[in-house]
Amino acid sequence: MRVLVTGGAGFIGANFVLRTLETRPDAQITVLDKFTYAANPHTLEPVAGRVTVVRGDIGDAAVVDPLVAESDLVVNFAAESHNDNSLRDPSSFVTTNLVGTYTLLESVRRHDTRLHHISTDEVYGDLALDDPARFTEETAYNPSSPYSSTKAGSDLLVRAWVRSFGVRATISNCSNNYGPYQHVEKLIPRQITNVLTGIRPKVYGDGRNVRDWIHVDDHNDAVWTIIERGELGETYLIGADGEVDNRTVVETILRQLGQPADAFDFVTDRPGHDRRYAIDSTRLRTELGWSPRYTDFDAGLAATVDWYRNHRDWWEPVKAGVEASYATTQRVLN
Numbered sequence: 001m002r003v004l005v006t007g008g009a010g011f012i013g014a015n016f017v018l019r020t021l022e023t024r025p026d027a028q029i030t031v032l033d034k035f036t037y038a039a040n041p042h043t044l045e046p047v048a049g050r051v052t053v054v055r056g057d058i059g060d061a062a063v064v065d066p067l068v069a070e071s072d073l074v075v076n077f078a079a080e081s082h083n084d085n086s087l088r089d090p091s092s093f094v095t096t097n098l099v100g101t102y103t104l105l106e107s108v109r110r111h112d113t114r115l116h117h118i119s120t121d122e123v124y125g126d127l128a129l130d131d132p133a134r135f136t137e138e139t140a141y142n143p144s145s146p147y148s149s150t151k152a153g154s155d156l157l158v159r160a161w162v163r164s165f166g167v168r169a170t171i172s173n174c175s176n177n178y179g180p181y182q183h184v185e186k187l188i189p190r191q192i193t194n195v196l197t198g199i200r201p202k203v204y205g206d207g208r209n210v211r212d213w214i215h216v217d218d219h220n221d222a223v224w225t226i227i228e229r230g231e232l233g234e235t236y237l238i239g240a241d242g243e244v245d246n247r248t249v250v251e252t253i254l255r256q257l258g259q260p261a262d263a264f265d266f267v268t269d270r271p272g273h274d275r276r277y278a279i280d281s282t283r284l285r286t287e288l289g290w291s292p293r294y295t296d297f298d299a300g301l302a303a304t305v306d307w308y309r310n311h312r313d314w315w316e317p318v319k320a321g322v323e324a325s326y327a328t329t330q331r332v333l334n
């Protein structure tokens with residue numbers, strides 16, 4: 001199978017490429033990636049001989065079309081992915097997440113190529129901490145941020161192209177991923193690398209916001225399950241029952257790195273900060289037979305801490321720039 005992985009040099013896309021090489025050695029993989037600040041060119045270096053890498057924009061039809069024409073499957077991970085950035089400047093979110101997805105859709109429509117579109121649970125908005133409900137495939141879209149609204153829009157484009165033009169596509173909406181190769185702007189790698197560089201971790205607001213954590217390999221195995229066994233035109237939610245609040249995540253990282261659990265700062269909250277995400281992945285589990293392998297979050301987190309400890313050369317070059325940028329908008333409260 002010839003697989004085009006868009007955004008394959010970013011966190012989840014690169015892990016997808018590496019996992020696919022392990023689990024499906026016959027797959028011929030081409031990565032199309034713009035190599036924005038979020039891509040790390042070193043991630044795919046060890047597999048350079050086994051993967052074709054094209055530097056280009058999913059919004060550029062002249063680049064996209066020939067690649068789609070020679071693929072059996074497109075898996076679209078390419079996106080602007082960070083909420084905080086979308087609050088500073090939403091423009092690239094509109095261009096990549098909406099116009100980029102539109103460009104891909106027109107191309108897979110022209111060539112009748114199968115598409116799997118990667119999306120997020122944030123399209124459903126948020127839940128109260130004491131709400132017994134979790135998101136399901138039937139939950140109404142209600143996104144909060146420029147990031148999540150452009151992802152919601154991209155999902156709706158895919159659904160419309162399925163219904164109106166018969167495009168062969170599936171969508172998955174997953175909860176918060178953790179694992180190796182995640183950019184240090186995101187909560188878990190930011191705080192691990194803060195501790196490793198002598199900076200106190202930074203927790204937004206009261207630290208009680210809840211995220212539903214899943215290991216990136218579990219996400220990517222679920223994506224392959226949907227590609228191979230999912231029904232065309234359908235949406236599947238991916239989650240591993242991993243609800244934890246941010247304060248607990250940071251305290252756990254501190255303990256795992258041998259620091260006092262209270263050695264962190266509270267900083268100004270993210271505007272419009274979603275309170276809680278929680279996924280009910282019953283459909284994926286019962287209809288398609290997927291289940292997560294990483295069910296012990298503390299153990300998965302400890303392995304991730306070790307990965308960052310042992311791969312300083314991967315993240316150190318960008319660490320200071322990320323912290324300098326955060327310092328312009330975030331004030332310590334304690």
Ligand code: NAD
Binds near residue numbers: 013
């Ligand atoms: P990331 O920011 O780490 O990687 C995104 C990749 O897309 C980068 O390599 C970047 O260079 C590339 N890219 C950006 N704009 C592009 C463009 N115009 N053309 C081609 N490539 C472009 O993001 P991630 O965390 O790996 O997320 C991947 C996908 O998964 C996104 O669609 C995101 O919405 C979704 N998602 C992420 C999470 C999470 O927890 N990180 C959870 C659910 C869904």
Ligand code: DAU
Binds near residue numbers: 185188190202
């Ligand atoms: O739910 C899926 C989404 O998860 C994906 O669609 C996004 O691409 C991905 O970035 C992630 O979004 P979040 O906004 O939840 O992730 P982030 O790592 O930015 O923040 C996680 C939580 O931690 C959130 O409540 C904000 C908080 N936070 C974040 C940072 C960076 C802190 O308290 N301190 C921080 O320094």
